[in-house]
Amino acid sequence: MSETRALYEQVILDHNKNPRNFRDMKDATKHVEGFNPLCGDHFTVYVKLDGNTISDVAFKGSGCAISKASASVMTTELKGKTREEAQAVFKRFHLMVTSPVDETVDEDALGKLQVFSGVREYPVRIKCATLAWHALMAALENKQELVTTEEQ
Amino acid sequence: MAVSPKERIAMPVAGRPPLDVERIRQDFPVLRVLQRGRPIAYLDNAATSQKPQQVIDAIYRYYSEQNANVHRGVHYLSQQATDLYEQARSKVAKFVGTTVGCEIVFTRGTTESINLVAHSYGRQHVKSGDEILISHMEHHSNIVPWQMLCEQTGAHLKVIPINDDGELLLDEFEKLLTPRTKIVSIVHVSNALGTINPVKYIVDKAHAAGAVVVVDGAQATPHLPVTVKELGCDFYALSGHKMYGPTGIGVLYGRAELLERMQPFQGGGDMILSVTFEKTTYNHHPFRFEAGTPHIEGAIGLGAAIDYLHAVGIEKIAAHEHDLLEYGTQRLLEVDGLRLIGTARVKAGVLGFTLASAHPHDVGQILDDQGVAVRAGHHCAQPVMQRFGVPATTRASFGMYNTREEIDRMVDGLHEVNRIFG
């Protein structure tokens, strides 16, 4: 079991079971849907901006453990961050999940997000891990209301 | 005393001599591949089946001893390749139960076969206001071509509903049949639910209403005996790769009277009798529908797969898979939080399910870690997923080489999923 154990870290299992900020938001500044047509993962990400600061972020929807936990951890990591800070975190996160398996992960820079480093071994799961993030980034850039994994 | 999986395999099914599964497994080289030191339990046969050495050898032999283009050379090799290609057509004809070779058109697969009918028959016969009838359990390849035809012609697509077990509502079907119904296109065996549909019944009703019937046989031909002349259908589509043959080759059976009057599908070489810039005369069927150099090695490989199926015996295969279905159903129901999707009374060896604890994607991943290959997703049948209110299912689908022991490995893996996610 060791290998999938590494994918399904305890933190991921916990966030999958008890997702944080798993709710809709009536007064959101913007919401964007993220959809993976290949596996049906479907989330809506809500963000409230206070000036340039993310004062609240939440999500709803359904998907696999990786996509759900990733969305949940994302909300906890980005609340209170500025738009630019959030974009920088996403960049680091994206770089990590798409980096070669044998590359060491910068634990200090990534903090809790490093629990997702296991997806590097499972290329099809990278889209799961980044789905909600892409939706949030689209919301921050005030882009379209639906992002799908097949156009990234 | 507990019966070991090996002994269980050896138990005869209802008085029939059992399939010698261990012997059959020797013929499939992929089954010897090790994943982290263990053989792979390949339970994804509805996506594609593995290939026996006999099929691989036929393709190898073709390229090493017989290769040339067909229908055009006077030379020895071309004659030989043409003979082999046409022999394959005869094998297919016999396999699906027609004596008429020219009723067999080689295509790329079921998808192309259905598109051919929609294009060549549909555009000629379907007009604005007409109706095309499909069912709620169709694969996307038996939905989208008809939607496209409807868009082009102004016809309407109607859908036969299904019940909670995944069976067609035949009363509703009869209500939906009207004089406007021009085509009924129906799956023989559902890839997502396993349901075996009463094709003959549907054909009789549809014909009485004046409609032609197209059957999507992609999941039927590997698992049960099919005789088109008994079913009475007008068209029957199948894919080589799902019945132990190569990818890229499929078949459209069409009744000769219909094929004869149909317009070509694509234009090019082989489908013509004569070409001038002023006028082209099309070849007769089936060649009219096989433009360009065909998938020669594919047809030969499919012929070899059919020989293999005959040698093993399709009835024996059906019985063996039915045993796996019953055993698998009973074992799956032991798993906490498992919901079977597709519980028709008449079913082929397909087990689709969801687990309360985990998403199908995660289930598939954990099973893969155990060397158990299943499919997780919507199985190109999104309307089925919508009907059952699930985003996706995990699906195990059986072939002739599967064993009860492999089902046990899957069930162990599902308990592991529950331990991890519970």
Ligand SMILES: Cc1ncc(COP(=O)(O)O)c(C=O)c1O
């Ligand atoms: C029921 C059914 N119809 C049609 C198809 C399409 O077959 P192919 O992709 O070989 O054209 C499939 C294969 O997935 C199927 O299961």
